[in-house]
Amino acid sequence: MENVPIPATLSPAIVQTLCQLTTATISTVLFKKGLRNVWLRGAMPLMAGQPRVAGRAFTMRFIPMREDLANPQAWSSPRSTRVAIEQMPAGCVAVVDAMGVTDAGILGDILCARMRYRGVLGLVTDGVVRDISGVRSSGLPVWARGTAAPAAVASLTFVNWQEPVACGGVAVFPGDVVVVDEDGAIVIPDAYLDExxxxxxxxxxxxxxxxxxxxxxxxxxxxxxxxxxxxxxxxxxx
Structure with a gap:
C-alpha cells in the first residue's frame, strides 16, 4: 500500500467540539451515514473518571509471537515499540492492534509515562497493559481489555506503526479521528469528520x-x- 499523507493534527476548536459529543452520539451520526463497524470491541476504560479524548490515530500493530523473534533483543530493535513511541506527535491517540490477546501486556508504566510526556492523549487497544499501578500513575488515559503481568514478547511480536490495523474488529487507518469515553472508542474516517x-x-x-x-x-x-x-x-x- 502506498504511503498516504496523514491529515494535519486536529485544531483545538475541533477537539473541543468532539469532546462535547458522546461516542454514542457519534455512533448514531455515522450509522445514519451507513457506517456501522466503527466501535472498537474490548477497548474499555482502564480507570474510572478518565476524560473524553479526541485526536488523530497513531497506529501500532502486533502479530503472533514467533520464538526466534521473542527475546529481550526485540526491545532494542529499530522496529520496536520504543522507537514507535518516539514518532508519536503531540495530540494523537495511540491505537494498538494486539489481536485481542489478553495474556501479555503490550505496554507498561515506563512506556506509558513517555507517551504522556510526549503529549499523547490516550492509548486504545484490544489487548491489555502491564504494570497497572505505574500506568495509573503515568496519567495517560488507557482503554484496554485489562491487565496482565507478562511482557508482550511472551505472546506477541511488534511489527510496525503508522499502517492500517484491525483493532477491536475495526479497520483503523493512520490519521483517522478517534474519540474515546466511558462507552469505549469510536473511529471517525476523515471523510466523515465534517458530518x-x-x-x-x-x-x-x-x-x-x-x-x-x-x-x-x-x-x-x-x-x-x-x-x-x-x-x-x-x-x-x-
Whole structure:
C-alpha cells in the first residue's frame, strides 16, 4: 500500500467540539451515514473518571509471537515499540492492534509515562497493559481489555506503526479521528469528520430535549424519535 499523507493534527476548536459529543452520539451520526463497524470491541476504560479524548490515530500493530523473534533483543530493535513511541506527535491517540490477546501486556508504566510526556492523549487497544499501578500513575488515559503481568514478547511480536490495523474488529487507518469515553472508542474516517462536527451537536441538543420531556412524564411513541409534531415543538423551543 502506498504511503498516504496523514491529515494535519486536529485544531483545538475541533477537539473541543468532539469532546462535547458522546461516542454514542457519534455512533448514531455515522450509522445514519451507513457506517456501522466503527466501535472498537474490548477497548474499555482502564480507570474510572478518565476524560473524553479526541485526536488523530497513531497506529501500532502486533502479530503472533514467533520464538526466534521473542527475546529481550526485540526491545532494542529499530522496529520496536520504543522507537514507535518516539514518532508519536503531540495530540494523537495511540491505537494498538494486539489481536485481542489478553495474556501479555503490550505496554507498561515506563512506556506509558513517555507517551504522556510526549503529549499523547490516550492509548486504545484490544489487548491489555502491564504494570497497572505505574500506568495509573503515568496519567495517560488507557482503554484496554485489562491487565496482565507478562511482557508482550511472551505472546506477541511488534511489527510496525503508522499502517492500517484491525483493532477491536475495526479497520483503523493512520490519521483517522478517534474519540474515546466511558462507552469505549469510536473511529471517525476523515471523510466523515465534517458530518460529525455538523450533525453531532444538533443530535446532542435534540436528545437533551427529548430527555427533558421523558423526565416530565411524556410517553416515547412519537417522541423518540420525534414525529413531525414533536420536531416542530423542538424547533420552536416548546
Amino acid at each position: 460529525v462536527l455538523s450533525a453531532g451537536p444538533e443530535q446532542e441538543k435534540l436528545e437533551a430535549w427529548v430527555l427533558s420531556k421523558v423526565e416530565a412524564g411524556e410517553a416515547l411513541p412519537g417522541l423518540y424519535p420525534p414525529n413531525e409534531a414533536n420536531q416542530a415543538r423542538y424547533k420552536n423551543g416548546e
